[in-house]
Amino acid sequence: MSSQPEHQNSNVSGETPTQVADPTQANEEMTVSEGGSELERSIGLVGGLSIGVGTMIGAGIFVFPGLAAGEAGPAAAGSFAIGAVIALLVALPASELATAMPKSGGGYYFISRALGALPGAVVGISIWMGLVFATAFYLVGFGNYAAAILAEVGLPVAGSSVVVSLALVFGVLLTALNLFGTENAAALQNYVVGVLLTLLVVFLSYGGLNAVGVFGAQTTPETFLPFGPMPMFTTAALVFTSYLGFAQVATVAGDIQNPGRNLPIAMIGSVLIVGLLYVATIFVATSAFDSLTLSRFGETAIVEVGRSFLGDWGALAILAAGLLATVSSANASILSTSRAVFALSKDALIPQFASRINLRYGTPHVALAMAGGPVLVLVALGEVEVLAEVASFLHLIMYGLMCVALIAMRRNEPAWYDPDFRVPAYPLIAGIGALASFSLIVFMQPLSRRIGVAIMLATVVWYKLYADDIQLKGVL
Amino acid sequence: MSDEVLPPAEGDLSIREPPLVLIPVAVLESQTVPESLVDFLAPANVVVLGYHVVPEQTPTEQASMQFEARAQAAVDDIAQNFSVAGREADTRVAFTHDRDKTIERVADEIGATAILLPNPVGGVDDVLVPIRGTFDVDRLADLVATVLADGSGAVTLWALSPEADSTEARQQADRAAETLVDRGLASDRIRTESTVVDAPVRAIVDRSPEFDIIVMGEGEQTILTGLLGDRAERIAEGAVAPVLVVRGRETD
Numbered sequence: 001m002s003s004q005p006e007h008q009n010s011n012v013s014g015e016t017p018t019q020v021a022d023p024t025q026a027n028e029e030m031t032v033s034e035g036g037s038e039l040e041r042s043i044g045l046v047g048g049l050s051i052g053v054g055t056m057i058g059a060g061i062f063v064f065p066g067l068a069a070g071e072a073g074p075a076a077a078g079s080f081a082i083g084a085v086i087a088l089l090v091a092l093p094a095s096e097l098a099t100a101m102p103k104s105g106g107g108y109y110f111i112s113r114a115l116g117a118l119p120g121a122v123v124g125i126s127i128w129m130g131l132v133f134a135t136a137f138y139l140v141g142f143g144n145y146a147a148a149i150l151a152e153v154g155l156p157v158a159g160s161s162v163v164v165s166l167a168l169v170f171g172v173l174l175t176a177l178n179l180f181g182t183e184n185a186a187a188l189q190n191y192v193v194g195v196l197l198t199l200l201v202v203f204l205s206y207g208g209l210n211a212v213g214v215f216g217a218q219t220t221p222e223t224f225l226p227f228g229p230m231p232m233f234t235t236a237a238l239v240f241t242s243y244l245g246f247a248q249v250a251t252v253a254g255d256i257q258n259p260g261r262n263l264p265i266a267m268i269g270s271v272l273i274v275g276l277l278y279v280a281t282i283f284v285a286t287s288a289f290d291s292l293t294l295s296r297f298g299e300t301a302i303v304e305v306g307r308s309f310l311g312d313w314g315a316l317a318i319l320a321a322g323l324l325a326t327v328s329s330a331n332a333s334i335l336s337t338s339r340a341v342f343a344l345s346k347d348a349l350i351p352q353f354a355s356r357i358n359l360r361y362g363t364p365h366v367a368l369a370m371a372g373g374p375v376l377v378l379v380a381l382g383e384v385e386v387l388a389e390v391a392s393f394l395h396l397i398m399y400g401l402m403c404v405a406l407i408a409m410r411r412n413e414p415a416w417y418d419p420d421f422r423v424p425a426y427p428l429i430a431g432i433g434a435l436a437s438f439s440l441i442v443f444m445q446p447l448s449r450r451i452g453v454a455i456m457l458a459t460v461v462w463y464k465l466y467a468d469d470i471q472l473k474g475v476l
Numbered sequence: 477m478s479d480e481v482l483p484p485a486e487g488d489l490s491i492r493e494p495p496l497v498l499i500p501v502a503v504l505e506s507q508t509v510p511e512s513l514v515d516f517l518a519p520a521n522v523v524v525l526g527y528h529v530v531p532e533q534t535p536t537e538q539a540s541m542q543f544e545a546r547a548q549a550a551v552d553d554i555a556q557n558f559s560v561a562g563r564e565a566d567t568r569v570a571f572t573h574d575r576d577k578t579i580e581r582v583a584d585e586i587g588a589t590a591i592l593l594p595n596p597v598g599g600v601d602d603v604l605v606p607i608r609g610t611f612d613v614d615r616l617a618d619l620v621a622t623v624l625a626d627g628s629g630a631v632t633l634w635a636l637s638p639e640a641d642s643t644e645a646r647q648q649a650d651r652a653a654e655t656l657v658d659r660g661l662a663s664d665r666i667r668t669e670s671t672v673v674d675a676p677v678r679a680i681v682d683r684s685p686e687f688d689i690i691v692m693g694e695g696e697q698t699i700l701t702g703l704l705g706d707r708a709e710r711i712a713e714g715a716v717a718p719v720l721v722v723r724g725r726e727t728d
Contacts, residue, residue, distance in 0.1 A: 020541045029581055030570070031537075035544045039536040040572035040581070104535040178533050254537050255573065335533050342538050357542050359504065362530040364538055 052270025055245030058329030062322035070295025073226035084275030089433035095264035100419035102259035105343025106250030114405035130394030136378035142326035143167030175372030207284030237443035260420025337371035389448030400437035498588035516600035518561035526551035593712035601629030611693025621659035684715035
């Protein structure tokens with residue numbers, strides 16, 4: 001079994017990539033599988049937007065303002081703007097690729113088909129890990145908010161052990177919910193995101209008016225770049241985690257209605273929506289407090305901003321919103337992880353038992369366990385900034401390679417390549433997108449980079465040992 | 477009423493539009509179509525839709541990878557039963573997060589005149605047609621006349637009026653009876669009744685044990701009732717008999 005003749009297109013267990021459905025055999029409402037079954041597309045534009053916005057909004061507003069302002073001062077708003085521009089430069093190529101290949105798996109799928117199995121395996125396994133780091137990061141954020149709520153209502157809690165315990169408990173709960181829950185979670189997610197957006201717009205409008213002096217409060221208490229321009233870029237690398245959601249829209253591409261229209265709108269639209277909200281949040285936060293104070297408040301700094309506007313009532317409202325936001329981010333990420341695992345196992349890059357579904361609950365229990373399990377380990381470590389940066393690192397590699405994949409596809413278009421959405425001036429946009437994605441990595445802490453590189457090397461070793469023979473380039 | 481005359485589907489009945497029944501079956505939940513129902517429906521054109529609903533956290537592609545062969549085998553078994561009863565049924569298999577959307581899409585694609593909401597049933601002879609408000613009398617008559625043509629069962633047209641002085645439902649029932657006779661059904665197999673009720677769903681469910689199958693219109697479409705009409709679904713859930721929902725004509 002271990003020594004294969006050349007190009008059997010199978011892994012060491014003898015499994016070959018499974019072709020379930022040709023993505024070009026898709027219309028607006030369904031895809032026809034190889035076996036002639038119909039795969040219904042049931043996620044609409046609102047659902048797609050809510051996956052994108054719901055994943056992203058947790059971090060940028062409810063975790064980062066304190067950390068980011070501590071490092072870059074009011075220029076953290078610039079950091080978020082830089083992040084939004086880079087996200088857009090990647091979202092455009094990702095949209096084109098997704099409309100050409102509307103399949104579950106997202107970035108991994110595009111890269112493996114455009115660049116081959118090795119880059120595919122590296123990105124696919126890395127993004128699984130990247131999503132695990134991101135989920136852990138959201139859960140620690142949740143723990144902070146839950147602990148703050150307990151403190152707010154007068155329960156004597158203190159220390160990071162409480163935060164980590166709450167995050168762990170909730171991580172187990174979310175995983176279990178996805179394993180056994182058959183309720184319509186997507187509709188709930190839509191409502192959560194709707195409530196959140198409403199709350200934030202009201203809060204930010206009030207804060208914005210306040211900052212420009214409408215209510216007679218103080219103006220911005222410090223200069224825009226208190227620490228010089230460099231921290232603005234390093235902070236952009238840190239907060240880029242806040243933009244990791246738009247590519248998650250592509251992981252449900254196989255289930256989205258009218259993908260040619262809805263995928264690009266959902267991806268680009270969600271980046272624009274959250275980018276605007278992030279910049280406004282930093283502006284409001286740094287207007288209310290100086291960056292040193294914000295930094296001391298830590299992960300729940302935005303709560304203190306709420307308190308400064310509306311007292312304890314405002315603090316509680318923001319706490320509740322933060323709780324919902326981190327939950328929706330963590331949940332969406334666990335689901336994306338499970339889809340990433342499925343895409344890999346379908347192509348035999350990891351054992352195919354990973355995509356097993358149990359008939360009773362209809363849920364992918366192995367893939368969900370492969371998401372939830374490692375998340376809990378990382379949560380126990382509780383290192384928020386490292387978690388966020390490693391997640392960003394691994395996503396940025398994928399984003400950069402997605403841009404490269406677009407260029408590769410366009411320069412040598414296969415006969416089946418027929419995207420509904422084409423990026424204008426693609427060499428320019430995809431080129432800058434790739435460059436920007438890779439250069440953000442340069443600004444990260446050395447520890448995060450080392451962990452990221454180690455994970456990628458491990459994926460190369462895995463590929464060489466397990467699935468060296470798999471052919472994916474150009475194969476649909 | 478439409479002027480075009482389509483060729484008759486079966487025998488020499490004056491069927492205007494050969495009825496096409498969509499039979500959605502939750503194949504992986506061991507749902508099936510009782511043999512007596514197969515025999516009853518075999519005179520009509522039939523499409524068997526085997527569907528499997530997966531939760532949102534599962535890609536439909538992933539479900540089909542694992543369950544496609546089983547689902548198709550189960551659907552083929554049902555088609556085989558129809559084949560034995562003399563009807564070549566078309567089959568479809570679908571994996572979905574949203575059962576109603578899938579059934580509606582397939583019904584639109586094939587131009588189904590009626591959708592079956594299955595329930596366990598013994599022998600199928602007697603048909604109950606509860607009538608409330610307006611519905612597509614021609615389609616209903618085509619369907620009922622086709623499936624009853626070779627059997628011995630009777631059809632009861634039951635007008636349900638909200639108030640004693642409202643005559644709309646009764647007039648509809650009388651028209652349906654006439655149309656059935658036009659379609660070739662013997663008049664001694666048609667019975668017409670009229671009742672004043674407040675809660676028609678309850679009344680229909682309560683009466684369902686007297687009959688073998690319920691045939692009804694999908695009712696007026698509102699945002700709330702959605703696809704099959706809330707009412708038909710509720711009746712199918714409560715009743716002991718299967719329900720055939722006659723779809724309104726697509727507006728073209």
